[in-house]
Amino acid sequence: MRGTIIWTVFQKEMRDLFRDTKTWVGTFVIPLVIVPFVFFLMGSSYSSLEEEARAHVPLYVTGTSGLVAQLEAIPGVKFEQPADPEQALIGGKLRAIVTIPDGFDERLKAGGTANLRVEYDSSNQKSVYARDVIEEKVAAYSKEIVAKRLRAAGLSEKATQPIHAVYEQVASEEKSSGGMLAGVIPLMLVVSLASGGIAVANDLISGERERGTLESLMSAPIAANQLLTAKLMTVMVMSCMSAAASLVSLTLILRFGPFGGEELGLSSLSPATVLVLLLTILLQAAFFAGLELMLSTIAKSIKEGQTYMSGVMFLAMVPSYMLMPLHPVDIPEHYYLLPVFSGVSLIKEVFYGMVDPMHALVGLGTSLLYVALVVALSARFFRREGAVVKH
Structure with a gap:
């Protein structure tokens, strides 16, 4: 019964979102059409210049x-x-x-x-x-x-030329295919996971509170935790869709843009490596979704919520840029214990084709703990009466 209620509310939230043209434009049109088109123009411009x-x-x-x-x-x-x-x-x-x-x-x-x-x-x-x-x-x-x-x-x-040197690379196909992109892909994925749910999370609580619809929902025979779970799932789905759109966009850019037919290298990843990647993405999506819903609950208005959400983007971008130039062997061990840092580190390992089982266990485990923490805090704020009533 509880699962049925959550699923019903989740479906309702998704239907409402996709009735909004801005959702389609922000999630799909911009990353899948506009961004590749801009890169294509840049590539054409450089080609004609050369x-x-x-x-x-x-x-x-x-x-x-x-x-x-x-x-x-x-x-x-x-x-x-x-x-x-x-x-x-x-x-x-x-x-x-x-x-x-x-x-x-x-x-x-x-x-x-x-x-x-x-x-x-x-x-x-x-x-x-x-x-x-x-x-x-x-x-x-x-x-x-x-x-x-x-x-x-x-x-x-x-x-x-008394010396004739022969240089042979020892990197595997996985490492070679992912090495050049391993700095860019974690940045794109993590920032997309953070940004993809911001507008949705802000609207699902702050927006509905301003419109008075949140109070109506809470007066229905639905537990606050069930309602929050459905909203958490909604934000997670939008975050993952944004990340998927970014990956497709990057694939189009590499295939048809000014990069000479580069590939993401996903085909060379082992099933275990793909599993680590998927779990990392889901946990990062859940972490950002819980954090964004908590900030949306605390905010007194949509505008205030937008201000708070800028901190989420900062939290996503700082680790991504700090880790961008690092090879996985150079990543400090304690980064696998920190929120977001652990996700970026694991994604880098995935695309370098050198996932360390201990790093994966520690990184995924700590990420799960951070998800539980932000969801618990979000639920605590959401159950307060002030979170429902229009300010």
């Missing part, structure tokens, strides 16, 4: 040397003769200024080192590209000169 930078590379070159012909052979390079080269570079009409001093080739032929000056605008990506291609061509030209000097001395080119 194509234009390659197609047109105007340079101003002073001095004579065999290097000039090498520079002229670069695809897209065109030598210009502006009246004021420095101003032309600043104005974007030139990509770089190459100054070859007198006696350049003579110094090289004598076995010495010749100086070359290349001026470019670091604030202009097209100018930076020009610097890069010039640097590559100069390096290739220098290599040719070194080879000639070695042959003249009766030496092999290998004389300048």
